[in-house]
Amino acid sequence: RKQLEHDIKVAISERAFQVYFQPQVSLTDGTISGIEALVRWNHHERGMISPGEFIPVAEKCGFMPEIGRIVISKAINEAAEWNRAGIAFGRLAVNVSGTELREHDFDAFLFETLEKAGLPPQKLSLEIVESVILDDEKTGIAAKLRHIRAAGVHLELDDFGTGYASLSHVNPNEIDRLKIDRRFVQNIHENGDNSKIVRAITELARGLGISIVAEGAETEAELDSLMAIGCDQVQGYSIAFPMPQDKALEWLTARMPKKAKLRVLQGSLA
Ligand code: C2E
Ligand code: CA
Ligand code: CA
Numbered sequence: 001r002k003q004l005e006h007d008i009k010v011a012i013s014e015r016a017f018q019v020y021f022q023p024q025v026s027l028t029d030g031t032i033s034g035i036e037a038l039v040r041w042n043h044h045e046r047g048m049i050s051p052g053e054f055i056p057v058a059e060k061c062g063f064m065p066e067i068g069r070i071v072i073s074k075a076i077n078e079a080a081e082w083n084r085a086g087i088a089f090g091r092l093a094v095n096v097s098g099t100e101l102r103e104h105d106f107d108a109f110l111f112e113t114l115e116k117a118g119l120p121p122q123k124l125s126l127e128i129v130e131s132v133i134l135d136d137e138k139t140g141i142a143a144k145l146r147h148i149r150a151a152g153v154h155l156e157l158d159d160f161g162t163g164y165a166s167l168s169h170v171n172p173n174e175i176d177r178l179k180i181d182r183r184f185v186q187n188i189h190e191n192g193d194n195s196k197i198v199r200a201i202t203e204l205a206r207g208l209g210i211s212i213v214a215e216g217a218e219t220e221a222e223l224d225s226l227m228a229i230g231c232d233q234v235q236g237y238s239i240a241f242p243m244p245q246d247k248a249l250e251w252l253t254a255r256m257p258k259k260a261k262l263r264v265l266q267g268s269l270a
Contacts, residue, residue, distance in 0.1 A: 001057065004054065004057050005057060005061050007043065008054060008057065008058055008061070008063050008067075009063070011041060011043075012063060012066050012067060012070065015070050015074075016041070016042070017039050017040070017041055017067055017070050017071055017074075018039070018040040018041070018042065018074075018244065019037045019038070019039065019040065019071055019074045019075045019078065019245065020037075020038045020039075020040050020242035020243055020244055020248075021035045021036065021037055021038070021075075021078075021242065021243055021244075021245065021248035022035065022036045022038060022235060022240060022241065022242040022243070023035050023089075023235070023239060023240050023248075023251065023252070023255075024036065024090065024093070024213050024233050024234065024235040024239075025233060025234060025235075025239055026232065026233050027223075027226060027227050027231055027232060027233060027234055028232070031088075031090075032088055032089055032090045032252065032255060033090040033091070033211075033213070033232075033233045034089070034090040034091040034092070034093050034125065034213075034233075034235075035079075035089045035090065035091075035092055035093065035248065035252075036093040036094075036095075036127065036235065036242075037071060037072075037074075037075035037092060037093065037094045037095070038051065038095070038242045039051050039055075039067065039071045039095075040242075040244075041054055055067075055097075059097065059099060062099070064097055064099050064100060065099055065100045065103050065106075068095075068096065068097065068100040069100075069109060071094065072094050072096075072109075072110070072113065073113050073117075075092055075094055076092065076094075076113050076114060076117045076119050076124065077117045078245050078248075079092040079117075079119055079123060079124075080117035080118050080119040082249065082252065083118075083119055083120075083123060084118070087249070087252050087253060087256065088252065088255075088256060088257075089123075089252055091122075091123055091124060091125045091154060092119070092123060092124050092125070093124075093125045093126075093127050093156065094124070094125075094126060094127065095127045095158065096126045096127065096128055096132075097129075097132070098131070098132040098139075098141070101128070101132060101141050101144065101145075102139055102141065106144065107144050107147055107148050110124075110148060110153070111151065120152065121151045121152035121153045122152040122153075122154075124153045124154070125153060125154035125155065125156050125176065125177070126145075126148065126153060126154070126155055126156065127156045127158040127179065128145075128155065128156065128157065128158060129157070129158050129159050129163060130157055130159075130160070130163040130164055130165070130166065130169060131163050131164070133145070133157075133169050133174075134163075134164060134166065134169070145174075146174075149174075149176075154176040154177065155174065155175050155176055155177075156175065156176060156177040156178070156179055156213075157169065157170070157175055157177075157178050157179065158179050159179065159181045159215075160178040160179055160180055160181060160201065161180060161181050161183075161184055161197065161201065162181045162183065167204075170204065170205070170208065170210065171208070172208050172209045172210050175210055176210065176211065177210060177211045177212065177213060178201065178205050178210060178211075178212050178213075179212075179213050179214075179215050179235075180198055180201055180202075180212060180213070180214045180215060180231075181215060181216075182215045182216025182236075184197050184198050184201075184214075185198065185214045185215060185216050185217050185222060185226070185236070186216065186218075186222070187222070188222050188225045188226065189221040189222060189224065189225040195225060195229065198214065198226070198229055198231065199229045202229055202230055202231050202232075206230070211232050211233065212231055212232045212233065213231075213232065213233040213234065213235055214226050214231050214233070214234045214235070214236070215235055215236065216235070216236045216237075217234050217235070217236035217237075217238045217239070218236055218237045218238050219238055220238065222236075222238065223238050
């Protein structure tokens with residue numbers, strides 16, 4: 001643990017954390033609705049260390065705000081390049097933890113990063129777990145989130161269903177999208193309870209005008225069930241794995257509608 005702590009410090013000073021990207025697609029028309037940035041750490045001796053292993057240590061030692069800023073600025077810079085190149089990616093989604101949001105200048109950092117990179121705030125969303133919003137009253141996080149959202153950044157409740165699933169925050173005035181946790185998506189075609197839960201959350205969100213993305217769909221059978229239920233969007237290995245930026249760019253480019261080519265073709269016929 002001491003060694004890991006030390007190595008995290010070094011990785012921060014070298015800005016060694018990388019960003020992988022995992023697309024989210026619409027289940028109705030297959031268009032790309034978003035792409036989630038996920039931190040990756042290629043340790044010089046141990047190889048890839050998963051966020052599940054180093055994030056808890058980084059949170060405990062107070063390093064998460066710095067790691068988060070490295071990831072967020074790298075992700076925003078990449079998305080700004082896609083945006084300039086006319087590559088469709090929907091919205092870039094970044095994960096933000098409570099300790100990151102509690103930094104007094106988090107909103108200023110975010111706006112400055114967007115502005116410097118030249119990415120419109122409308123092309124960004126923040127994925128936040130429910131507990132962060134719930135512990136707000138003392139910390140002023142809600143006011144900060146309102147400020148960020150007023151600038152056009154979308155807000156999403158991550159891992160929905162695993163925490164309090166408090167309905168007071170499932171409010172279109174506060175939240176733009178719910179991410180249904182993978183545990184409810186897994187084996188949804190066989191597990192009647194899961195399919196009832198996903199159906200209920202989907203209907204609730206639709207009634208309120210909030211969009212829904214199901215996380216962690218791994219199989220064709222799970223995709224079919226989500227589609228039958230009427231879930232809006234999906235993210236998972238069945239669509240694409242998290243990819244480094246060059247592979248993500250290839251993936252996004254390959255999915256682009258071939259309109260431009262068609263236009264050239266028509267032009268040459270005319
Ligand atoms: P999360 O935000 O719920 O991210 C989704 C996780 O599910 C990712 O794990 C992703 O690789 C994985 N996943 C996606 N599709 C599938 C699938 O079909 N099947 C399975 N089994 N897994 C799938 P990852 O990248 O290991 O990240 C774990 C968690 O670490 C994230 O969970 C998030 O809570 C946190 N995290 C990752 N990157 C960041 C970051 O930049 N900042 C912060 N604050 N947290 C991060
Ligand atoms: Ca997430
Ligand atoms: Ca999640």
